[in-house]
Amino acid sequence: xxxxxxxxxxxxxxxxxxxxxxxxxxxxxxxxxxxxxxxxxxxxxxxxxxxxxxxxxxxxxxxxxxxxxxxxxxxxxxxxxxxxxxxxxxxxxxxxxxxxxxxxxxxxxxxxxxxxxxxxxxxxxxxxxxxxxxxxxxxxxxxxxxxxxxxxxxxxxxxxxxxxxxxxxxxxxxxxxxxxxxxxxxxxxxxxxxxxxxxxxxxxxxx
Amino acid sequence: xxxxxxxxxxxxxxxxxxxxxxxxxxxxxxxxxxxxxxxxxxxxxxxxxxxxxxxxxxxxxxxxxxxxxxxxxxxxxxxxxxxxxxxxxxxxxxxxxxxxxxxxxxxxxxxxxxxxxxxxxxxxxxxxx
Numbered sequence: 001x002x003x004x005x006x007x008x009x010x011x012x013x014x015x016x017x018x019x020x021x022x023x024x025x026x027x028x029x030x031x032x033x034x035x036x037x038x039x040x041x042x043x044x045x046x047x048x049x050x051x052x053x054x055x056x057x058x059x060x061x062x063x064x065x066x067x068x069x070x071x072x073x074x075x076x077x078x079x080x081x082x083x084x085x086x087x088x089x090x091x092x093x094x095x096x097x098x099x100x101x102x103x104x105x106x107x108x109x110x111x112x113x114x115x116x117x118x119x120x121x122x123x124x125x126x127x128x129x130x131x132x133x134x135x136x137x138x139x140x141x142x143x144x145x146x147x148x149x150x151x152x153x154x155x156x157x158x159x160x161x162x163x164x165x166x167x168x169x170x171x172x173x174x175x176x177x178x179x180x181x182x183x184x185x186x187x188x189x190x191x192x193x194x195x196x197x198x199x200x201x202x203x204x205x206x207x
Numbered sequence: 208x209x210x211x212x213x214x215x216x217x218x219x220x221x222x223x224x225x226x227x228x229x230x231x232x233x234x235x236x237x238x239x240x241x242x243x244x245x246x247x248x249x250x251x252x253x254x255x256x257x258x259x260x261x262x263x264x265x266x267x268x269x270x271x272x273x274x275x276x277x278x279x280x281x282x283x284x285x286x287x288x289x290x291x292x293x294x295x296x297x298x299x300x301x302x303x304x305x306x307x308x309x310x311x312x313x314x315x316x317x318x319x320x321x322x323x324x325x326x327x328x329x330x331x332x333x334x335x336x
Contacts, residue, residue: 042252049247078286079256082246084279086255087286123282172278 010206013069014058019198021055024048027194034187038174042083043187050081050089066104070097084172085188088124088133095119110145117141124171131167131174131181133188136160140196150200154193161185161193211317211326212239212265214273215310216258216280218251220244226274226307230314237318241265253280258287262299270298270323272330274310298323302330309333 024031024047032044054076061069074094078086095116101108117137126132136157143156162185169181172188213230217223223244230240241264246252258273265271273288275281281301288299300323302309309330316329 040251042246042250045248045250046246046252078290079254080247082252082254082283084282087282090286123285 011066011202012206013066014062015205016199016202017055017058017061017073019202020195021051023194023198024051024191027191031187031191034185034190037184038169038177038181039172039187040083043085043191046081046083046085047089047191050077050086053077053080065102067097067100067102070094070100073097084124085191088120088188089191091123092116092120092137106144106147110141113137113141113144126171129167130170131164131186131189132169132171133186133192135164135167135186136189136192136196140192150203154197154200157193157196161189164189209269210238210267210320211269211313211323212241212262212267212271213310213314213317214258214261214265214271215240215242215244215306216253216261216273216284217242217244217276217306218253218280219276222276222306226310229307230310233311234314234318238314239265239267239271240314253283255283255287255290258284259291262287262291266295268298269317270300270326272313272317272323272326273299273301274304274306274313274330275301276306300327302327304330304333 028044028048031047032041035041035043054073057076061072070093074090074097077093078090081089096112099112099115117134121127121134124132126134128134128138139160140153140157143153164186165184166182168179169175169177174181215223215226223242227240227242241261243257243261244253246254262271273284275284284301288296302313312333313326313330316326
């Protein structure tokens with residue numbers, strides 16, 4: 001099964017928002033534990049606060065076009081997450097919303113993701129291989145562009161998050177730890193993979 | 208107020224407020240000054256909305272110099288400036304300087320009527336080489 005324009009325009013937005021907020025809330029303790037290992041220990045709580053704030057707006061967002069909804073989600077995350085994750089995940093959603101047409105094709109989605117990931121990289125002054133969310137987002141974009149099914153894209157995301165374990169952090173708070181950041185999954189990579197998995201599940205059900 | 212404004216952004220409201228107290232005592236009332244710090248739950252962190260409000264409170268037509276502590280404070284301040292946007296955004300600069308020393312030195316420079324460029328340059332002299 002593949003994603004196509006029909007699948008994307010048929011997406012149940014409140015279900016999508018619920019699925020993402022659910023997975024972030026369910027994994028908040030795990031994300032916080034990952035962040036306590038290599039960061040300042042607030043990632044789970046911050047992300048949960050942000051996505052629960054998005055969920056609270058879900059009914060108001062439901063009737064709006066997809067690009068508008070994505071932009072509103074991004075803005076909400078920027079204003080509520082706190083910590084550097086707010087601008088980083090906020091920029092991701094805001095940029096996808098800015099680039100995506102109302103009825104996007106797979107090629108549109110791949111192109112919007114590519115631009116949004118560049119915006120995240122610029123915001124974080126980071127690049128691939130530095131043990132960040134980018135190490136999940138780049139392979140996810142490639143998988144979408146290659147035409148993989150939502151489930152396969154989510155598998156790519158999980159594998160990419162796990163692959164941040166042996167990396168040494170160069171950006172963000174974890175970089176203060178130097179070699180001691182090696183051996184832990186990056187919390188931002190893990191939360192990115194969780195979001196991709198939740199979105200993929202909803203897309204499979206809408207197709 | 209025609210002097211450049213100073214905004215202090217720390218993960219800790221106590222650090223931000225304490226830094227502002229030092230600026231007031233050492234530099235006086237000649238400089239628009241605002242601070243913010245902490246997350247919405249009262250814990251440590253920085254928030255884009257609070258930074259935007261602090262910039263509003265310290266706003267000067269001469270511009271605003273922002274002093275930050277750790278990484279997230281800088282990222283959130285960059286986001287806040289982008290969201291303020293328009294012609295004002297080009298007159299808000301994040302200083303690469305230690306937060307306490309940078310705030311005091313930038314405010315001292317600003318109190319004498321220096322331009323935003325001069326204020327920022329003074330703070331940058333404190334940055335580690």
